[in-house]
Amino acid sequence: MKIILVLLLFLPITLYSQNFKVYCGKDTTFCKSINDTTSKYFITNIIVENGVEPYSFKWSCNDYRVSTNYTMSAADFLNDTTLQNPYFKDFPIDDDFITFKLTVTDKNDNIALDSVSVRFSRFGYLPAYSQYSVYQGDSIRLGGEYIGGGIQPLKYFWSPSVFLSDSTESSPICKPINSTDYFQVAIDSVGCKSEPSLVYRILVVPNALNSETKHKSIQAYQAGSKLIFENVENENVKLSFYSLEGRKLAYFEAKSNSVDLEELHLPKGIYVFSLECNNAIITGKFIHFSKP
Numbered sequence: 001m002k003i004i005l006v007l008l009l010f011l012p013i014t015l016y017s018q019n020f021k022v023y024c025g026k027d028t029t030f031c032k033s034i035n036d037t038t039s040k041y042f043i044t045n046i047i048v049e050n051g052v053e054p055y056s057f058k059w060s061c062n063d064y065r066v067s068t069n070y071t072m073s074a075a076d077f078l079n080d081t082t083l084q085n086p087y088f089k090d091f092p093i094d095d096d097f098i099t100f101k102l103t104v105t106d107k108n109d110n111i112a113l114d115s116v117s118v119r120f121s122r123f124g125y126l127p128a129y130s131q132y133s134v135y136q137g138d139s140i141r142l143g144g145e146y147i148g149g150g151i152q153p154l155k156y157f158w159s160p161s162v163f164l165s166d167s168t169e170s171s172p173i174c175k176p177i178n179s180t181d182y183f184q185v186a187i188d189s190v191g192c193k194s195e196p197s198l199v200y201r202i203l204v205v206p207n208a209l210n211s212e213t214k215h216k217s218i219q220a221y222q223a224g225s226k227l228i229f230e231n232v233e234n235e236n237v238k239l240s241f242y243s244l245e246g247r248k249l250a251y252f253e254a255k256s257n258s259v260d261l262e263e264l265h266l267p268k269g270i271y272v273f274s275l276e277c278n279n280a281i282i283t284g285k286f287i288h289f290s291k292p
Contacts, residue, residue, distance in 0.1 A: 019050040022104045024116035027097065029151065030088075031192035032120045040087040043078075043100065043116065051106035057084050058103045064092060074100060091120050095151055121192040124149040127246045128274040130282045131201040134176060142182060143171035146199045146283075148244060150188030159183045159196055179203045201281075220275050222286045227259045227273065238276040241266075261288055 025045035032041070048055055059081040063071040077098075078086040092098055097117040104112045126146045134140050142164070145156060160183075161167035163176040174182070183196035220229050229237060241250040241264060249271070250264055266288045274283045 020106060020110045020112045021049050022102060022112040022114045023047040023049075024100075024102055024114040027117040028119075029190045029192070030118070030120050031190075032091065032122045033195060034122060034125070035195060041120075042085050042087040043118065044085050046084050046102065048084075048104055048112070051104070051110060051112065052108050054107060055084075056105045057082055058105075059086060059100055060103070061098055061100045064098055066093060091122075095119050095121060095149070119151075121151045121188055121190060122149050123147050123186060123188075123192075123194040124244060125195070125197045125246065126199070126272055126283055127242055127248070128240070128272075128281060128283045129198045129201055131203065131280050132282075133203045133205050133280070134174075135205045136177070137175075139173050139175040140202065141171055142174050142200055144199070144284075145170065145186075146184050147186040147194050147197055150186060150192055150194065151190045152188065154186045154188050156184055156186050159185060174200075174202060176202050176204050220273070220282055220284055222261075225261050227261060227286060229254075229257045229275065229277075236277070240274040240276075242272040242274070244270060244272065261286065264288065 023046070024043075025047075028043075030041045033039075043059075059074045059078055061074045061077070063073060064077075065071050072090070072092075074081050077088055077090055077092075078100075079089045080086050097119045099115050099117045101113065101115040106112075124147070132140055142158065145154070147154070147156070156170050158164055158167045158172060160180070163174055163178075163180060164182075165173040165175075174180075180202050181198055182200040182202065184199045185196050186194040220227060222228070227239075237254040239250075239252055239254060239259060240248060242248055249266065268288060270285055270287055272283060272285055274281065
């Protein structure tokens, strides 16, 4: 009779333990603005069922490798790994999903497990804009993708849309009546929207100033290991070089119409240049093939 009584006592606890569950909800992508330093991004929608309160919570994740010698854990990302709904105090450097695992323990030491994957969409911006002078009645083609990052692929549009052939094209024709600043905005594949980035400053020159003496537009392009400039004869060319993340890497002034990229001593990769000459500023990208 004692054996039967023990079975009756333990049977309800075993069944109840099997129904104890936690749900972390759907995987989440947060849209994080580069200028927003106050918003908090919480892991929410955590549901606990069929346990006996109080509960204890423990968040964990696989080590996230930042560099060869540095990894981050859940304690590095979250403000408190023992809260049901913690928020992020630090963020990953890329847009890959990170899976956070939640272990919930109830008053009777029953355990429930679930996980949720989180990623952040952030945009990168070129640190300079291009300035062109256009005579009344003339046109210029805007072009290029000046915003990176986000969850690829990106869609671009221009603001304002005035004087443009189509503000939703990546390279619309601009025929301005008045001087106008044009901003590019990107929307990524999950709907995150970038901040407007100033890309072109178009200055309209009155026709009264239009003559045979007007300056030709400055052009810059890469030819092998050289960066070539056109229409800068006898001019002082100021050059700045940046990483794609906007970090300034080098600056110098050129007296000729070309620069040897080998002199930058940069690793292989894609970089951004900003050229200033004759009160005009143009930007572009180049590929560096050589090792430092």
